[in-house]
Amino acid sequence: xxxxxxxxFALLLLVLTYNPSFWSYSTWFTEHYTDQLPLAVLGALVxxxxxxxxLRATLNSIGIVGMVLILALVGAILWVLFSLGWLTFGNxxxxxxxxxxxxxxxxxxxxYWSVIWRRISGQVDVDEVDTN
Numbered sequence: 565x566x567x568x569x570x571x572x573f574a575l576l577l578l579v580l581t582y583n584p585s586f587w588s589y590s591t592w593f594t595e596h597y598t599d600q601l602p603l604a605v606l607g608a609l610v611x612x613x614x615x616x617x618x619l620r621a622t623l624n625s626i627g628i629v630g631m632v633l634i635l636a637l638v639g640a641i642l643w644v645l646f647s648l649g650w651l652t653f654g655n656x657x658x659x660x661x662x663x664x665x666x667x668x669x670x671x672x673x674x675x676y677w678s679v680i681w682r683r684i685s686g687q688v689d690v691d692e693v694d695t696n
Contacts, residue, residue, distance in 0.1 A: 566679060571672035577614045578668050584660045622674025634673055638666040 582590045589607050597604040622631060642662065645651045651662065 567672060567676045570675045571668060573614075574618060574671035574675065575665070575668035577611070577618065577671075578664045581611055583664060584657045618671045618675060622671055622677075625677040626674050630677070631670060631674065634670045635666075638669060642666065 580589055582588045589611060593604050593607070626634070642651065651658065653659070
């Protein structure tokens with residue numbers, strides 16, 4: 565259940581930022597930033613805060629190498645789907661949604677990795693604190 569919640573919030577963050585249905589911050593911003601600049605700045609700051617939470621947690625738990633490895637794994641899965649003909653390069657909308665889904669999985673795995681690691685190994689991850 566914990567992974568599902570983290571994944572839903574990661575997906576929500578990405579979908580609110582951009583999606584091909586034009587119901588996103590990026591589309592709204594390009595149309596209304598001149599007449600609603602304070603609201604546009606507030607929206608950007610809220611999204612940036614969400615990304616900072618997810619990226620910091622992901623980098624702390626799996627690091628750059630882990631992120632690249634998970635992205636490579638997701639990329640390989642997408643490659644298989646394209647080679648089997650289940651996905652095509654001509655469908656921009658579907659490809660965008662698949663990309664958003666893949667990125668949300670990477671963020672959710674990064675956010676949940678410490679829990680997985682603790683269950684597998686019995687070791688607890690902690691942040692390093694500089695005492696100097």
